[in-house]
Amino acid sequence: LDPQLWHACAGGMAQIPPINSKVYYFPQGHSEHANKAVDFHEFPRISPLIPCRVSSISYLADSETDEVYAKMRLVPLGRNECDVDDEGGLMGFSKNEEKEKPNSFAKTLTQSDANNGGGFSVPRYCAETIFPRHIYRGTPRRHLLTTGWSNFVNQKKLVAGDSIVFLRTENGDLCVGIQRAKTGISGGPEVVSGWSTGAAN
Amino acid sequence: LDPQLWHACAGGMAQIPPINSKVYYFPQGHSEHANKAVDFHEFPRISPLIPCRVSSISYLADSETDEVYAKMRLVPLGRNECDVDDEGGLMGFSKNEEKEKPNSFAKTLTQSDANNGGGFSVPRYCAETIFPRHIYRGTPRRHLLTTGWSNFVNQKKLVAGDSIVFLRTENGDLCVGIQRAKTGISGGPEVVSGWSTGAAN
């Protein structure tokens, strides 16, 4: 997924550490978000927090619900790599994503937007900056998406309260993302981490 | 699932051994029907056929596709229980299901039946013996299901060539089953057998 679109859908609350940054991994916190929490009293030798390096990040979206989630690979650090003062230190998130103001716009769908018998009322700013073509009608005039919008709403099963994100990328492509009001809780489809294989490395 | 309805949907080709009967279990054949075939050359000590007793049978249908499948629990027999002549012997299927002629009827859907703009033409025998109420019209007169039929076709995603089964149980209930033309191959949704846990018992 395009990282810009991903961040636009995830919202500002979702901060992702840059690649190669150092972070703490909390096994118990991870386990509590997984399907089955692990009782760590059985594993007293596992440290509650493990310094790691972020070796890779995948920006993904659920193929069914289109909800965005991220997959990060963490490599535990050796004892001599754990220097906190090292290049910004642990836990430091770079905020360079916010510097570049992307050409994106989000709107929460109104009742009229989500009605199956209507179009999508496009806010003026979005219409002027993001949209290539749309209907401009009514008295007073307003910007509207009509043909095709209903199909999109039905296919994605959108309801009033859900949000839609429009993003114009640097090379001119128009991307669309959605953000549902009823979040499915838990981060992603299933939390499929490698408890059984690589976690002990 | 009602065993009668299950058998009506599965068809005469699907024969299920009665509970407590003795059967041979073929690990390799089972494995070949599973998602991943197991290379049994790695396990030379596993017998190619294992005498078992059928300890339980569940008649089930896939919650999504409504395709019927059965789940059987097999208990391996001890050496002294393996007498072939014992109560009918191994591999003997009781055919008592066919004795009782159930009040059921199956029909393969025609193009007209599956069209979204129409009803279901009910064969005369089915109309007279199974159905409680239906439309009787046209010149010449014929038996038809109209209102509600389209919804059923759409919900179950039925197409021409699929079959529908009507069954009147002994206590008067009317059951409906379907049988798709495009079989999803493999028996059931996913072959979830206990390769990892109980297979060695």
Add this chain to the structure above:
DNA sequence: TTGTCGGCCGATCGCCGACAA
């Protein structure tokens, strides 16, 4: 500027008898 409403027109759904196999 934009959310909601009622009107209206066309497309589709779904019930019908006619006909023929």
Add this chain to the structure above:
DNA sequence: TTGTCGGCGATCGGCCGACAA
């Protein structure tokens, strides 16, 4: 007896401007 067809009326989807917040 029953599969297919064309027709038709009712319903629904979807685009419209009016109006008000």
